Amino acid sequence: MTAPATDDEPASTPTSTASARRDLPAGVSLPAIESAARVLSGVVRRTRVVRAGGLDAGLGMPVWLKCEHEQHTGSFKLRGAYHRVACADPDERARGVVAASAGNHAQGVAYAAAAFGVPATIFVPAGANPVKIARTRGLGARVEQVPGGVEAALAAAAEFAAAGGRLLVHPFDDPAVIAGQGTIGLELLDQVPDLRTVVVGVGGGGLLSGIAVALRARRPEVRVIGVQSVLSPAFAAALRQPTSTVDGPAVDVPVLDVPVLGRSCRRPTLPRSPASAMGRRTIADGMAVREPGRLTLALARSLVDDVVTVDEAAFWSAMVWLRRSGLVVEPAGAAPLAALLRHGGLARGSTVAVLSGGNIDPAVDARVRALAGSAQVPSADPVEGDLVPGDLVSGDLVPSDPVSSDPVRTTGVASPPGMAGSRCP
Numbered sequence: 373m374t375a376p377a378t379d380d381e382p383a384s385t386p387t388s389t390a391s392a393r394r395d396l397p398a399g400v401s402l403p404a405i406e407s408a409a410r411v412l413s414g415v416v417r418r419t420r421v422v423r424a425g426g427l428d429a430g431l432g433m434p435v436w437l438k439c440e441h442e443q444h445t446g447s448f449k450l451r452g453a454y455h456r457v458a459c460a461d462p463d464e465r466a467r468g469v470v471a472a473s474a475g476n477h478a479q480g481v482a483y484a485a486a487a488f489g490v491p492a493t494i495f496v497p498a499g500a501n502p503v504k505i506a507r508t509r510g511l512g513a514r515v516e517q518v519p520g521g522v523e524a525a526l527a528a529a530a531e532f533a534a535a536g537g538r539l540l541v542h543p544f545d546d547p548a549v550i551a552g553q554g555t556i557g558l559e560l561l562d563q564v565p566d567l568r569t570v571v572v573g574v575g576g577g578g579l580l581s582g583i584a585v586a587l588r589a590r591r592p593e594v595r596v597i598g599v600q601s602v603l604s605p606a607f608a609a610a611l612r613q614p615t616s617t618v619d620g621p622a623v624d625v626p627v628l629d630v631p632v633l634g635r636s637c638r639r640p641t642l643p644r645s646p647a648s649a650m651g652r653r654t655i656a657d658g659m660a661v662r663e664p665g666r667l668t669l670a671l672a673r674s675l676v677d678d679v680v681t682v683d684e685a686a687f688w689s690a691m692v693w694l695r696r697s698g699l700v701v702e703p704a705g706a707a708p709l710a711a712l713l714r715h716g717g718l719a720r721g722s723t724v725a726v727l728s729g730g731n732i733d734p735a736v737d738a739r740v741r742a743l744a745g746s747a748q749v750p751s752a753d754p755v756e757g758d759l760v761p762g763d764l765v766s767g768d769l770v771p772s773d774p775v776s777s778d779p780v781r782t783t784g785v786a787s788p789p790g791m792a793g794s795r796c797p
């Protein structure tokens with residue numbers, strides 16, 4: 373990881389970039405991502421980029437939203453999953469495809485398996501988002517629910533795949549998956565010519581590291597920032613641990629609660645877990661990963677500027693803000709916007725927030741809709757069940773009426789110059 377930027381400094385450029393690129397693990401390189409883009413051409417949507425007009429005034433620079441929630445299957449995960457399945461040994465693939473996922477990777481893998489006409493079995497953590505499970509089944513996959521979270525589902529999937537010689541598609545720690553996610557970085561370079569900062573949500577780190585590989589190779593001055601929930605900060609915490617390598621010993625990742633970083637984006641010292649956070653689960657189910665990938669972490673250490681954390685209320689603020697602009701985004705997908713709302717200093721120059729998924733739980737969606745109809749945003753985590761409309765207060769940087777302060781209100785969002793033809797149907 374490079375030194376985090378401060379408000380007084382120009383945007384940081386990783387000092388280790390050149391040597392880091394030479395040392396990138398096999399299979400995760402710019403040519404691999406360019407090859408993935410060719411494989412995915414005609415399969416995935418080149419999702420649109422739209423201007424977050426209402427944020428510009430508050431942050432003092434252009435903010436763009438990359439609409440991966442409009443991807444087929446409702447999230448970016450299709451890119452990596454399809455690429456991995458497409459690159460697999462045909463015999464292994466024909467025996468069946470297996471994955472573990474909280475839901476978005478599940479749909480990507482199910483979609484890819486259906487495209488190749490092979491069976492898919494997906495292990496999901498018990499209690500996973502019912503919409504994601506239903507959509508995964510709708511794509512023809514068999515879904516097995518496993519108690520014990522994503523890690524238990526991963527273990528069950530690995531066992532099942534090994535027993536039948538089937539293809540295991542890891543949700544993030546696989547070079548072909550990372551290369552697939554990295555195709556977003558290539559698209560962004562075309563779509564936002566003066567790109568300076570990209571902010572993405574982080575679970576296991578496949579999205580973050582893939583985009584970072586693409587951007588560092590093509591435009592090293594672009595800053596890449598990851599975002600996690602303060603309730604699920606494993607990647608952010610691991611990044612602050614002493615260096616390890618892909619081939620070295622596994623990183624021991626303590627489950628820490630990292631507080632919201634200050635606007636200066638200075639690296640914090642890790643605090644004791646706040647009592648209020650103990651035992652709570654993040655609303656951002658797609659990012660609730662307790663163990664970062666070894667490959668993704670190694671890449672992030674070399675290529676990523678920082679991974680910050682945001683509080684749960686920020687996710688709600690971001691979803692409400694987006695809903696008022698006509699965009700339906702799930703909590704994990706709203707993480708980058710949540711970070712920008714909380715820490716305006718993260719935005720330096722033309723900034724892109726990757727809206728990585730839109731498969732929102734119906735109960736969460738109902739809450740967001742209700743909040744979007746009021747002029748305020750939540751001050752606490754409504755999931756805890758203690759929020760009533762009278763509890764609401766205005767958020768940090770959220771305009772009290774973001775939509776009406778947006779000059780492009782009729783559409784909610786606007787395309788960047790030259791992008792009108794690239795909008796989704």
Ligand SMILES: Cc1ncc(COP(=O)(O)O)c(C=O)c1O
Pocket residue numbers: 447449474476477543544573574575576577578579580658659661702704705728729730
């Ligand atoms: C919507 C969404 N955003 C971000 C992420 C994080 O992706 P990664 O695990 O590659 O870090 C996920 C993971 O499932 C997700 O579903």
